[in-house]
Amino acid sequence: MGGLSAAATLATNGQRVLLLEKHWRPGGYAGSFVRGRFEFEIALHVLSGLDLEGKRGSLYRNFESLGIMKRVDFVRVDNFYKAVYPDMEITVPANREAAEEVLVDAFPHESEGIKRFLDRMAATNRALALLTRTGDISQKEVKEDFLAYRGKTLADVLYADVKDAKARAVLSQIMGYFGLPPSQVSYIVYATAYDTLLRYGIAQIKGTSQTLSNAFVDIIEEKNSEVRLNCGVKKILTEGNRVKGVLTENNEKILSDYMVSNVNPLTTCAAMIGVEKVPHSFFDNLQKHEIAVGTLNVYMGLDAPRQELGIDEFETFINLGYDFDANWSKSRISVEPADFAVATYNCAYSEASPPGTTIMVLCTLSHAQPWYKIPPSEYVATKNRMAEKMLERTEKVYPGLREHMEVVEVSTPLTNMRYTGNPGGSILGTPYSPNNVFLDRLPQEGPLKGLYFAGAWTQIGGGFQTCITSGIMAAQKLMLEKMKKG
Numbered sequence: 001m002g003g004l005s006a007a008a009t010l011a012t013n014g015q016r017v018l019l020l021e022k023h024w025r026p027g028g029y030a031g032s033f034v035r036g037r038f039e040f041e042i043a044l045h046v047l048s049g050l051d052l053e054g055k056r057g058s059l060y061r062n063f064e065s066l067g068i069m070k071r072v073d074f075v076r077v078d079n080f081y082k083a084v085y086p087d088m089e090i091t092v093p094a095n096r097e098a099a100e101e102v103l104v105d106a107f108p109h110e111s112e113g114i115k116r117f118l119d120r121m122a123a124t125n126r127a128l129a130l131l132t133r134t135g136d137i138s139q140k141e142v143k144e145d146f147l148a149y150r151g152k153t154l155a156d157v158l159y160a161d162v163k164d165a166k167a168r169a170v171l172s173q174i175m176g177y178f179g180l181p182p183s184q185v186s187y188i189v190y191a192t193a194y195d196t197l198l199r200y201g202i203a204q205i206k207g208t209s210q211t212l213s214n215a216f217v218d219i220i221e222e223k224n225s226e227v228r229l230n231c232g233v234k235k236i237l238t239e240g241n242r243v244k245g246v247l248t249e250n251n252e253k254i255l256s257d258y259m260v261s262n263v264n265p266l267t268t269c270a271a272m273i274g275v276e277k278v279p280h281s282f283f284d285n286l287q288k289h290e291i292a293v294g295t296l297n298v299y300m301g302l303d304a305p306r307q308e309l310g311i312d313e314f315e316t317f318i319n320l321g322y323d324f325d326a327n328w329s330k331s332r333i334s335v336e337p338a339d340f341a342v343a344t345y346n347c348a349y350s351e352a353s354p355p356g357t358t359i360m361v362l363c364t365l366s367h368a369q370p371w372y373k374i375p376p377s378e379y380v381a382t383k384n385r386m387a388e389k390m391l392e393r394t395e396k397v398y399p400g401l402r403e404h405m406e407v408v409e410v411s412t413p414l415t416n417m418r419y420t421g422n423p424g425g426s427i428l429g430t431p432y433s434p435n436n437v438f439l440d441r442l443p444q445e446g447p448l449k450g451l452y453f454a455g456a457w458t459q460i461g462g463g464f465q466t467c468i469t470s471g472i473m474a475a476q477k478l479m480l481e482k483m484k485k486g
């Protein structure tokens, strides 16, 4: 997403761009694959920033100016999420007032704390919007509702407002979207996303995110620019402290004084530029950052409509218990799946799969390290065993799935790594910890002149909306430098 949006922004602003993609299809995680008669979405559960029914969100405005809105249809999903725990379940609507009612109804003894926390997240979100619009950090709201929470985790803030462990879990439920448990994830990131999704709901792409990636390619190619697939970059050529071009995997030399790398900074610097040419300070900064978590996914094509299977919600979370921190810690040392999300794409739009069928994807956070320890001879059996465990737990919520399974595919963090080159199969680059948010993340300016980064590893973070924004920002910085140079 970062590379495509950078290229589309540059091309629509009169620059001639050549986009080089290693894979045979564009998009990285933003794509699809086909098994049997099913086309599976690889990644996207939740697209934020469109706000289809409210005031147009920032992603909507960016998509409009790039020409995406003319090419891709989006749908809004009504409910925010359904959360299932061993002894209760709850569905949170995507509407602030209705959600508050449901939450207070479920936890009447926590009504004040719940309202206070929802109000607090809304205020933080408003303050971020104000800051983005004005850039003025001296405003009272920006100081009190946003800057005051820098360095705070979700747990720091939520647990002061809400004491009941079950209510805390329900309100922390989407922590998986940010790859960290409540005691580690940035409150600011969580609150701004939660409040936005709560108000405007989840958007889904009609088709899959491959449709979005292909639309970016069309825009680039219509503007006198080119996209080459099956064309990986092996080396970045340099002259002094400037980039000069690239050497492709086919040994073709392509010269350019400017480039945006959507390849993670570790590989870009160590393998493509060469450690000796990168200033130590850049690596020192890189080493201060951890690698965010990957995913274990079970993609299922079912030969019955979702209504017959009793599936009513797009996103269902199936949890082992209420302590997300404990479950997350276990996933650092084991391939065993903990809590997971179940996305049923036909609930977002009925044509997600052929008539009379359903596409369902189970997705859990999974670290690469425990997978590295599995011997290659046991890898397939292990991933299938983990998938079986997730399926068993899903069947307790939606019985009878197994009888309707036509196609199943399982991916792990190693699959993510293989297809995108992201270290650890990370889906978010570096983790969304309180000291690694927005502009605190790795800079977009690379270690050599003319080189910029876009994508999950850099500002402003991992996820579709953020990576698209990072591409736009990288393109703007590049054009500014080019203008200054004359």
Ligand SMILES: Cc1cc2nc3c(=O)[nH]c(=O)nc-3n(C[C@H](O)[C@H](O)[C@H](O)COP(=O)(O)OP(=O)(O)OC[C@H]3O[C@@H](n4cnc5c(N)ncnc54)[C@H](O)[C@@H]3O)c2cc1C
Pocket (backbone or CB within 6 Å): 001, 002, 003, 020, 021, 022, 023, 026, 027, 028, 029, 030, 042, 043, 044, 045, 046, 047, 048, 231, 232, 233, 234, 262, 263, 295, 297, 363, 416, 419, 420, 421, 422, 427, 428, 429, 454, 455, 456, 457, 462, 463, 464, 465, 467
């Ligand atoms: C299962 C899953 C679920 C997710 N769910 C959501 C969600 O619901 N909402 C959300 O917002 N985000 C979600 N994400 C995260 C989101 O998909 C990513 O953060 C985002 O798409 C990453 O984009 P990126 O720009 O960093 O590039 P990447 O997707 O990492 O792509 C990098 C590209 O670089 C190419 N490349 C690598 N090496 C080379 C080379 N040497 N030469 C040329 N090309 C090269 C790769 O082939 C790839 O196309 C999910 C991710 C996964 C895996």
